[in-house]
Amino acid sequence: MKQKLFLAAMAAIAMTSCSNDETLEINTGTERAIDFRTAMATRAIETTISNLDSFYVTAFNENIINAPYFKDLKFKKREENSTIFVSEDKYYYPGDGTNLTFYAYAPSAEELGSGSNLEIDNTIKNLTLKGFSPADSIPDQVDFIATKTTGNNKNNVDSVPLVFKHCLSQIEIKAIQQNPNNSYSFEIKGVRIAQAISKGDFDFTAFASESESESGWNLSAYTDKQIYTYEFDEPKDMAQGASLMDKCGGAMLIPQQLTAWDVVNNKENTRKGAYISLLLKITTKDGALVYPFKEDAEAGKEYAWAAIPVDTKWEAGKKYVYRLNFANGAGYVDPEEDTNKGKPILDGEVKFDVEVTDWESHDYTGNMENGEITEDLDETDTEDPWGGE
Template sequence: MKKFLFGTAGLLLIAASCSKNEVVEVNRDGDEISFNVVAGNATKAADIYCNNNKPSGFTVYAESDGKTYINGDRIVSTDGGNTWVNESGTRFWPNESKVDFYAVENGTITWNPDAAEGTAPASIANFEVSTAVASQKDLLYSVKMDQTKGETAETTSPVTLNFRHALSQIVFNAKNTNANLYVEISGVSVVNVGNKNTFAFPTDDTDNNMVDADHDGSFNYTIDYTDGSWGKWNALTSGSTVYPVDFETVKVEGTNTVVDLTANVTGDNTVKNEFNKNALLLLPQTTTAWDPETVPYPGTVGKAENGSYFLVNCAIWNVAGDSINKDTDVLLWGGENGAPKQAAIPAAFTWEQGKKYIYTFIFGEGGGYDPDPEDPDPDPEDPDPVLIPITFEVTVDDFVEVKPSIDVPMEVEVTESTEDAGQGE
């Protein structure tokens, strides 16, 4: 049998902000408040943002001298982020005071200008991630503190906003290391994770823009979440939400080659496409893995106390010859006529904001479990894995001696010729 191992690789994905000129208030000398936005690389068609795929709009709040200065103006761009327009009308810079800006896209700010010292006035309360992958949004946030107008209209710069990703991105690959197996996969679900949480904005600028060169695939890049430029989610350690990702059947042959399960939009399974239409955007959290020995049959619906795991919707065949022949090869795992069937794989998750996690399911070593068998053992101590490897122990019988021994007489019949031969000697 072959085992499903899952591997995680953290790849940083960050969105920078875009700049654009916008206006705030007071003083009509051309010193309008304008914005410059940067956003990073997209990963889910046009729904995930980066430096090469800026959002088309964002909502901004601002505070000056402890008072609300901008109360949720919508800033939009119709030219890919080159210019920005305030739909609420022009805002102007105050003459002397500094202005702190807090911006969000795909979320709603809860605004409290009377927030305690050391706490940002902006937060996002009870943000909920949809279970439909197509409906998930890339939650972005940005902070720019202590901004003032210039000496003249010409020297007044746009407010440069660098947006950070508040969520974690999850994508899936698969690899088959055993030439004697053929696998087809048509879906993956993440089971028992949290789907709602509250986010506090940082109190420092989110200026440090991370671009592709910072995370070139070496996985050596680290984020300092303690530098004050990152917001904070409340602690989240469990949940009962199931996030399914369904896709057209992907073939995983035993060639030890990694294939992409969630991009797979062009028919090319090579893992190179960052713009994954089925990439999950989930809340940062730390979970405990499901333990098959404690809960042998966790089922396919969410139950927080069971712990977190994957459900991989797959079918697996034994390959007897050089290539798969579904008419003659034996189906090892799957439903009727080779239909896919869900296999459960325990997994503990530690997800942080702004990071992309790649999980690779490896078929070929044995493992995986039936989460909801038709005829379960009523008192199982240790559930059997989906596939159990065929192993061999070899012994050879000793030759058994037959007793009594068989006497073979060596009598030579004397003939005339033998006598003559003897005489001749």
């Protein structure tokens, strides 16, 4: 598999993708209520069987075209530490073997955020979440899991497997000083993920298809972009290899192809290119303030935002860990700052240490000076593709 990474900032970026799923089973029978039982724990650290207290199900009967069999029915754990999920209102399979189609999801549309609503198409037995938008504040964002399956009383007497998948992309940001430049000290007070499309429609049937390229998301009706922010109570020291989202786990954002901020030709970012930004204070080892720049510091600003353009393609159900290495630079003045938009914060030699790790754990590192890396992730190839020093 060949992949091109286009990077145009004085920082290093690494991405980690992982497969996240959740498997449950439906206990069924001619005279038994439809209940849900866990079958396999997830590999994710977000929504898991252990912390999933409830989910919602909408069901269709293939022979009924004017209404769902039931809608937005809540299933809760029967008791603490139980693997059985039950509903307060009991429903049963039709006795004639008619198929039921189940759409399961968590949390509810209401809990996912204002503006989200479920639309039901009884004719084609489909469910769509319309107008979903993640919370502006990263710690307030929630994981969204969903799945689709079918069952009936004849073929599924024992159980029907129900495999939950994570519908969003999780974004985590870390900061390191690999081969640290001991001349500078970096303090981080917050993170931003800027200019991602902020709203979309989610098609449950498309998401549940076997096509690996089908995320279920349709963003064509929406153009608004958002800056997602997380500011810390206390600053973090980059020299200690700061994990910047240890309390919230990471952002939960809509899968999409990012278009990077063109820092050369569009410094003020009027085209709303994407970037990651850190709220920074940079000092020399003797305590002299380097960033924020003098005019901002004199105006009372203790920290200022430093941005790194990104053009990642986020996919549903994957986690992306951006490891920003400021050993050789500190990015550019965030275009949301009042002055010096797009100006390099530490001018000089630009080098990148880039680590790309997918779920199969292919690890490569190397230096890059010209803004482009072509990476060959052949599983049998152990040679450093950059001819490392």
